[in-house]
Amino acid sequence: xxxxxxxxxxxxxxxxxxxxxxxxxxxxxxxxxxxxxxxxxxxxxxxxxxxxxxxxxxxxxxxxxxxxxxxxxxxxxxxxxxxxxxxxxxxxxxxxxxxxxxxxxxxxxxxxxxxxxxxxxxxxxxxxxxxxxxxxxxxxxxxxxxxxxxxxxxxxxxxxxxxxxxxxxxxxxxxxxxxxxxxxxxxxxxxxxxxxxxxxxxxxxxxxxxxxxxxxxxxxxxxxxxxxxxxxxxxxxxxxxxx
Amino acid sequence: xxxxxxxxxxxxxxxxxxxxxxxxxxxxxxxxxxxxxxxxxxxxxxxxxxxxxxxxxxxxxxxxxxxxxxxxxxxxxxxxxxxxxxxxxxxxxxxxxxxxxxxxxxxxxxxxxxxxxxxxxxxxxxxxxxxxxxxxxxxxxxxxxxxxxxxxxxxxxxxxxxxxxxxxxxxxxxxxxxxxxxxxxxxxxxxxxxxxxxxxxxxxxxxxxxxxxxxxxxxxxxxxxxxxxxxxxxxxxxxxxxx
Numbered sequence: 001x002x003x004x005x006x007x008x009x010x011x012x013x014x015x016x017x018x019x020x021x022x023x024x025x026x027x028x029x030x031x032x033x034x035x036x037x038x039x040x041x042x043x044x045x046x047x048x049x050x051x052x053x054x055x056x057x058x059x060x061x062x063x064x065x066x067x068x069x070x071x072x073x074x075x076x077x078x079x080x081x082x083x084x085x086x087x088x089x090x091x092x093x094x095x096x097x098x099x100x101x102x103x104x105x106x107x108x109x110x111x112x113x114x115x116x117x118x119x120x121x122x123x124x125x126x127x128x129x130x131x132x133x134x135x136x137x138x139x140x141x142x143x144x145x146x147x148x149x150x151x152x153x154x155x156x157x158x159x160x161x162x163x164x165x166x167x168x169x170x171x172x173x174x175x176x177x178x179x180x181x182x183x184x185x186x187x188x189x190x191x192x193x194x195x196x197x198x199x200x201x202x203x204x205x206x207x208x209x210x211x212x213x214x215x216x217x218x219x220x221x222x223x224x225x226x227x228x229x230x231x232x233x234x235x236x237x238x239x240x241x242x243x
Numbered sequence: 244x245x246x247x248x249x250x251x252x253x254x255x256x257x258x259x260x261x262x263x264x265x266x267x268x269x270x271x272x273x274x275x276x277x278x279x280x281x282x283x284x285x286x287x288x289x290x291x292x293x294x295x296x297x298x299x300x301x302x303x304x305x306x307x308x309x310x311x312x313x314x315x316x317x318x319x320x321x322x323x324x325x326x327x328x329x330x331x332x333x334x335x336x337x338x339x340x341x342x343x344x345x346x347x348x349x350x351x352x353x354x355x356x357x358x359x360x361x362x363x364x365x366x367x368x369x370x371x372x373x374x375x376x377x378x379x380x381x382x383x384x385x386x387x388x389x390x391x392x393x394x395x396x397x398x399x400x401x402x403x404x405x406x407x408x409x410x411x412x413x414x415x416x417x418x419x420x421x422x423x424x425x426x427x428x429x430x431x432x433x434x435x436x437x438x439x440x441x442x443x444x445x446x447x448x449x450x451x452x453x454x455x456x457x458x459x460x461x462x463x464x465x466x467x468x469x470x471x472x473x474x475x476x477x478x479x480x481x482x483x484x485x486x
Contacts, residue, residue, distance in 0.1 A: 121360035124367035
């Protein structure tokens with residue numbers, strides 16, 4: 001694989017063996033790059049007529065504000081993920097998107113996608129795969145929310161992020177750099193910040209995983225997988241489906 | 244709109260004004276029609292190398308079996324919905340799909356999709372819209388699961404189904420025919436069957452909605468919308484985005 005390939009290219013390569021033309025079309029989608037600072041929403045919930053982005057560097061959080069004003073984190077996006085693709089296809093954004101660190105993202109309009117799909121329909125299928133994979137993650141979170149206890153939920157979350165990051169060369173079974181705070185973890189997992197702190201200490205003392213100083217270290221990967229009952233099949237990055 | 248248009252065609256028309264060619268390609272996707280009986284899985288959880296389907300008539304349920312053997316319903320599919328599209332794009336199905344009534348569904352292979360997308364890239368964008376809309380529904384369920392009380396959750400569920408069904412000409416603000424049992428509702432909403440029964444009686448006695456004899460009747464649509472805090476924007480069927 002080309003060492004300079006964008007994270008999106010690396011990610012879609014897990015689904016389809018990309019041709020020279022497809023690679024060129026993908027790189028062209030990255031032309032209109034912009035930087036965004038921490039804490040300024042890329043997309044507002046309820047906003048219409050907005051743009052989608054491909055995240056090239058950095059982490060963002062997708063969230064929904066409830067009627068009671070509380071914030072529920074839906075997911076985090078990492079390099080190679082689409083931001084607001086759902087929002088640009090649907091008329092109104094059903095969620096907000098906010099950078100966690102300074103990020104770089106490339107602007108993509110529906111017309112850019114249409115043009116890219118016209119040039120290479122395999123790319124349309126690859127994007128459909130990526131969106132389906134995102135949906136599989138949300139389903140997994142939905143099913144897990146009521147069924148997993150706090151320890152298993154945290155373990156599952158840290159393992160899922162690790163597998164996602166490894167696909168774009170930013171993680172391994174050793175661990176990964178992670179800019180999330182305990183408040184992010186709390187809002188994503190439906191726990192209090194104090195509870196998050198307690199769970200992380202418990203997992204560390206059990207010799208399974210250490211999350212400290214912006215780094216997740218898997219101390220016992222297989223042990224953590226067993227605790228979380230983690231089966232990464234839904235992340236589907238074993239081999240390309242389309243040759 | 245052509246009165247004989249398939250439900251999928253009716254549904255995608257909400258996103259894109261379909262040309263003659265696109266209509267022909269869509270109808271061709273319906274060629275390999277099959278009937279399936281109640282209670283026999285179309286797709287097994289963990290199955291690989293399977294087929295996707297377009298549901299042409301009837302209702303199905305998508306579910307996940309937990310490690311403890313319990314069953315969590317992820318969603319119901321109605322005519323015009325894809326079945327197992329995620330499963331055919333990912334290598335392994337992350338869920339099972341079972342007919343609730345006798346159904347008709349058309350078999351679709353990845354190669355059929357690739358060919359259709361090559362002929363008309365706008366169709367690829369329309370399918371991407373449909374998948375994004377499915378994801379928005381799962382996100383809505385995820386956020387609602389912990390936040391809505393039982394009454395609001397039931398009201399939201401019955402309203403969402405009504406809006407989805409109206410898009411394919413099977414429902415209105417008056418109500419719709421609905422083959423779901425109280426056990427389906429219980430497994431979908433995370434309630435016990437007894438609780439479902441109590442909630443439905445309460446909503447009926449409040450003059451909001453009646454679910455009886457296989458029919459949902461909205462007795463006070465706006466009242467139910469207010470109770471559920473239901474905003475159908477995420478279902479995105481107000482007007483086509485692509486002319």
